[in-house]
Amino acid sequence: MDSIAETRVGAMLEARVMEPLVTADGKLMGRGVRRAPLPKFLLGIAPWVVLLGFGLYGAFLCLYRGLNQTNMDNRFAFGLWIYLDLTVIAFGAGAFFTGFLLYVLKKKELKAVINSAVVIGFVCYSGAVGILMIDVGQPLRAWFTFWHPNVHSMLTEVTFCITCYLTILAIEYVPLILKNRQLRKIPSLLVFEHELHKVMVVLAALGTFLSFFHQGSLGGLYGVMSARPFAFREAIGIWPSTFFLFILSAAAIGPSFILLTTKLAEKLSGKKLVRDEVPALLAKISGNILIVYVLAKAIDTLYWINFTSPGTGAEPMSFYSHKAFGPWVLTAEIVLFGLVPALLLRDGGKHLSLKWRVPAALLACAGVAVNRYVMTIQTQALPTLPFDQFLSYAPSWQETASFLLVLAYGVLVYALSFRYLNIFPEERELNS
Amino acid sequence: MHTAKKPTDGKNHRYGMVIDLDRCTGCGACMVACAVENNVPPGDPAANERTGISWLRVYRMNDGKPLPETRTAFVPVPCQQCGVSTPCLSVCPQNAVDIDQSSGIVGQIPVRCLGCRYCMAACPYHTRSFNWWDPVYPAEMRESLNPDVSTRTRGVVEKCNFCFHRLQQARAKAAAAGGKDEAPGEYVPACVEACPTSAFLFGDLDDPASDVAKAAKGEGTFRLLEKLGTDPKVIYRSAKPWVRQTAEGALPRNGKEEHRG
Numbered sequence: 001m002d003s004i005a006e007t008r009v010g011a012m013l014e015a016r017v018m019e020p021l022v023t024a025d026g027k028l029m030g031r032g033v034r035r036a037p038l039p040k041f042l043l044g045i046a047p048w049v050v051l052l053g054f055g056l057y058g059a060f061l062c063l064y065r066g067l068n069q070t071n072m073d074n075r076f077a078f079g080l081w082i083y084l085d086l087t088v089i090a091f092g093a094g095a096f097f098t099g100f101l102l103y104v105l106k107k108k109e110l111k112a113v114i115n116s117a118v119v120i121g122f123v124c125y126s127g128a129v130g131i132l133m134i135d136v137g138q139p140l141r142a143w144f145t146f147w148h149p150n151v152h153s154m155l156t157e158v159t160f161c162i163t164c165y166l167t168i169l170a171i172e173y174v175p176l177i178l179k180n181r182q183l184r185k186i187p188s189l190l191v192f193e194h195e196l197h198k199v200m201v202v203l204a205a206l207g208t209f210l211s212f213f214h215q216g217s218l219g220g221l222y223g224v225m226s227a228r229p230f231a232f233r234e235a236i237g238i239w240p241s242t243f244f245l246f247i248l249s250a251a252a253i254g255p256s257f258i259l260l261t262t263k264l265a266e267k268l269s270g271k272k273l274v275r276d277e278v279p280a281l282l283a284k285i286s287g288n289i290l291i292v293y294v295l296a297k298a299i300d301t302l303y304w305i306n307f308t309s310p311g312t313g314a315e316p317m318s319f320y321s322h323k324a325f326g327p328w329v330l331t332a333e334i335v336l337f338g339l340v341p342a343l344l345l346r347d348g349g350k351h352l353s354l355k356w357r358v359p360a361a362l363l364a365c366a367g368v369a370v371n372r373y374v375m376t377i378q379t380q381a382l383p384t385l386p387f388d389q390f391l392s393y394a395p396s397w398q399e400t401a402s403f404l405l406v407l408a409y410g411v412l413v414y415a416l417s418f419r420y421l422n423i424f425p426e427e428r429e430l431n432s
Numbered sequence: 433m434h435t436a437k438k439p440t441d442g443k444n445h446r447y448g449m450v451i452d453l454d455r456c457t458g459c460g461a462c463m464v465a466c467a468v469e470n471n472v473p474p475g476d477p478a479a480n481e482r483t484g485i486s487w488l489r490v491y492r493m494n495d496g497k498p499l500p501e502t503r504t505a506f507v508p509v510p511c512q513q514c515g516v517s518t519p520c521l522s523v524c525p526q527n528a529v530d531i532d533q534s535s536g537i538v539g540q541i542p543v544r545c546l547g548c549r550y551c552m553a554a555c556p557y558h559t560r561s562f563n564w565w566d567p568v569y570p571a572e573m574r575e576s577l578n579p580d581v582s583t584r585t586r587g588v589v590e591k592c593n594f595c596f597h598r599l600q601q602a603r604a605k606a607a608a609a610g611g612k613d614e615a616p617g618e619y620v621p622a623c624v625e626a627c628p629t630s631a632f633l634f635g636d637l638d639d640p641a642s643d644v645a646k647a648a649k650g651e652g653t654f655r656l657l658e659k660l661g662t663d664p665k666v667i668y669r670s671a672k673p674w675v676r677q678t679a680e681g682a683l684p685r686n687g688k689e690e691h692r693g
Contacts, residue, residue, distance in 0.1 A: 313659025
C-alpha cells in the first residue's frame with residue numbers, strides 16, 4: 001500500500017472513530033461555551049490518565065500485599081498519606097468556607113466560584129477518604145468505628161465528620177452534573193435538580209458545621225497526644241488549641257486555593273471565568289483570616305514554649321535541635337508562609353502590584369502544607385525516650401504512586417467537570 | 433482484651449514490675465521468651481528492627497564517652513501499662529484498647545483493631561507493633577504455638593499485656609481450688625520468668641507486703657518519662673547515677689540519627 005492510500009485509510013478511520021466522538025463531545029458541553037477540540041483535550045489529560053493507572057497499581061499493591069509496601073514503620077506510624085490527607089483536606093476547605101460565605105453571610109459575588117469550590121471540595125474529600133482506606137491496615141473494618149465508637153477519640157470525630165461531609169459534598173455535586181445540557185433534557189432529573197436546590201442552603205449550613213468540626217478534629221488529633229510533648233497542646237474548653245488553629249488555617253487558605261485553581265483554569269482555558277472583584281474578595285478574605293491565624297499561632301507557640309512543653313519535662317528548643325527541623329521551620333511557618341502572604345493578600349493592590357496576589361496565595365497554601373508536615377512528620381521523627389534516636393523516613397514508590405493516584409483523580413475530575421459542567425456560571429457572559 | 437472475671441470479689445490489683453538495670457546484661461532472653469509465649473511470628477525476611485514485631489525491646493544506652501571509657505547499660509522496655517491518661521486508650525477510635533480494672537493491665541483487642549495506628553503515634557514509649565506482613569509460622573513451629581494466645585492477622589496493632597492469659601490461668605486455678613484470689617507469685621509474665629539474672633520483679637504494686645511494691649519504693653528507682661504524668665506500672669532501678677540520669681533524660685542524648693527509606 002502506498003503512502004497516499006495509507007493516509008486516506010487513516011483519515012477515513014479517524015473520521016469514522018472521531019467524528020461521532022467529537023459530535024457527542026460537543027453535545028455534552030454547555031451552551032455558548034467554547035472548549036478545546038477533543039483531540040487536544042484528550043492529549044492534555046493523557047498523562048494524568050497514565051498517572052492514574054500508575055497510582056492504581058501502587059494502591060493495589062498496598063491493598064493486596066499489605067502496608068509492608070510502604071516505608072512506614074512502628075515508629076513512623078503515620079507517613080506521606082496522613083500528611084497529604086491533612087493538607088488536601090485543608091485545601092478543600094474552600095468548599096465549606098465559600099458555601100458559608102455565600103449562603104450564610106450572603107457574599108453574593110462568590111456565586112461565581114461556588115460550583116468550582118464544590119468540585120474541589122468533593123475531589124479533596126473523596127481523595128482523602130480513598131487514601132485513608134488504603135492507609136488503614138484493615139479497611140473492611142472501617143464500619144467498626146460507627147458500630148462501637150470511642151467517643152473520646154479525635155479519630156472518631158474525624159471519621160464521623162468526614163463521612164457526613166463527603167456525603168453532603170456528593171449531594172452538592174449532583175445538581176452540577178444534572179445541569180449538564182443533555183441531562184437537562186430528562187424531565188424527572190430536571191425536577192430532581194430543582195428540588196435539590198431547595199435544600200442546598202440547609203446542606204451548605206450543615207456542611208459548614210461538619211467541615212469546621214472536621215478541620216478542627218484533624219488538628220485535635222495531634223493536640224490531644226498528651227504523651228507526645230512536641231504535638232501536645234493545652235485545651236481551650238474541651239479541645240486542644242490545635243483544634244481551633246486547624247479551623248482557622250483551613251478557613252484562611254481555602255479561599256486562596258479557590259483563587260489559585262480559578263486562575264489556573266483561566267490560564268489553561270485562555271478564558272476569563274470570573275469578574276475581577278471575585279479574586280479580589282477571595283484574596284481579602286484569605287488575608288484577613290490569615291492575619292488572625294498568624295496571631296493565634298504565634299500566641300499558641302509562645303504559650304507552648306513557656307508553659308506546655310516545660311510542663312512535660314521537655315526543653316522546647318530541643319525539638320528544633322535536629323538537622324532537618326531547625327528553628328527555621330517555625331520561623332518559616334509563621335513569618336514567611338504566614339505573615340508575609342497575609343499582608344500581601346490583604347493589600348489588594350493598594351500598595352503592591354496585583355501580580356503579587358497569586359504568589360501570595362501560593363505562599364499561604366504552602367504555609368498550611370508546612371504546618372501539616374510539621375505536625376505529622378516532625379512529631380514522629382522526634383524521639384521521646386531519652387535513649388532513643390531521631391528517625392527519618394522517606395516514602396516508598398508505592399506510597400508516592402498512591403498519592404499521585406489522588407492527584408491524577410483530582411485533576412481528571414476537575415478537567416472533566418470544567419469541560420462538561422457549568423462550573424463557572426459567568427463564563428459565557430464574560431467571553432461573549 | 434477479654435476481662436478475666438475474678439473468682440471472688442477480692443480487691444483489685446495493680447500489677448507492675450521493677451526492672452533492675454544493673455542486673456540486665458542485654459542477653460535478650462526476655463524478648464525471646466515473650467515472642468514464644470505470645471505467638472509472635474518470625475519476622476518477614478524484609479522486616480527490620482523498625483518493622484518487626486516486638487512486645488518488649490531491649491535498648492542499649494551509653495554515657496556518651498569515647499572508648500575505652502564508655503559505659504553501657506541495657507533498658508528492657510515492655511508496654512509501660514500507663515495508669516493515668518493512658519495515651520493509647522483515649523485515642524483508639526473503636527475501643528480496641530482496654531484497661532482491665534481488676535489488674536490494671538492495658539490490653540489490645542486485635543480483632544477489633546482497624547489498623548489506623550493512632551495508638552502507635554500517641555505512645556511515647558514506642559512499645560506497640562503493627563503487623564506489616566501476614567504472620568507466617570514455619571510448619572515445625574505450628575506445633576509449639578501457645579493455645580492460650582490468639583494469633584493476629586496482618587494490618588492490626590499488638591503489644592505487651594503482661595501475659596494476661598497467665599493471669600487468667602492463675603485465676604482459673606484459684607477458682608478451681610475454691611480460693612478467693614490468685615495466689616501471689618502464681619501469675620508471672622514470661623519475660624520475668626526467663627530472665628537469667630532475675631532483673632525483673634513482678635507482682636501487685638498495691639500489696640505493700642509484696643517484693644515488687646517494696647522494690648518500687650526502694651532507692652535508685654525511677655520511671656520513664658515520668659513528667660508526662662502517665663503513671664507507668666513499670667519501674668526501673670539502678671544504683672548508678674549516670675544510668676538514672678540518662679534514662680530519665682537529665683543528660684544530653686547520645687544517639688545518632690537513623691535514616692530509612
